[in-house]
Amino acid sequence: MNKEKFVAEYELKSVSPALLWPYIGTKNGLADWFADDVQSDGKLFTFYWNKSSQQAHQVAMRTGLYIRFHWLDDEEEKSFFELRITTSELTGYTMLMVTDFAYPDEMDDSRDLWDHQIETLRRKLGV
Structure with a gap:
């Protein structure tokens, strides 16, 4: 069984792209909402959640x-x-587009996980 691509779009209202970028484009920003900690060595990133x-x-x-x-x-x-x-x-709002891949039987769980992660990001941004 092959993974299928999905795209989720999240509205972040009037958050400027310049404010949003450090949250998605840097290891420290990603550690604020995506993972408990993020380390990088060049283009190799290690994401930490709990003990894994x-x-x-x-x-x-x-x-x-x-x-x-x-x-x-x-x-x-x-x-x-x-x-x-x-x-x-249409609205002029900043949007975050998430593209990911999941197995068909895991699609709902993957979307739910992204929804949860983006909700954490929204709280960090004050949206």
């Missing part, structure tokens, strides 16, 4: 716009997770 860790390789980044990671223990080469800052053409 998981490593990801930063495969792409455009400062102020997006960052993309591939989990090292993920056997599917095409899978990744990406955090991308966009602006809604």
Whole structure:
């Protein structure tokens, strides 16, 4: 069974992209909401949750716009997770687009996990 790509869009209202970027594009920012701690050695990031860790390789980044990671223990080469800052053409609000991959039977859990993580980010941003 192959993983399927999904995209979730989160409205962050009037948070400026310049304020949001450090939260998604730096190890310290990611440690504020995504993981308990984040360490990096070049493009190799280690994310810590409780007593476990998981490593990801930063495969792409455009400062102020997006960052993309591939989990090292993920056997599917095409899978990744990406955090991308966009602006809604309709409202002018800052949006965070999350792209990730999950097995079909784990899709709801993956979306729920992202919803929870983004809620933590919103609290940190005061949204």
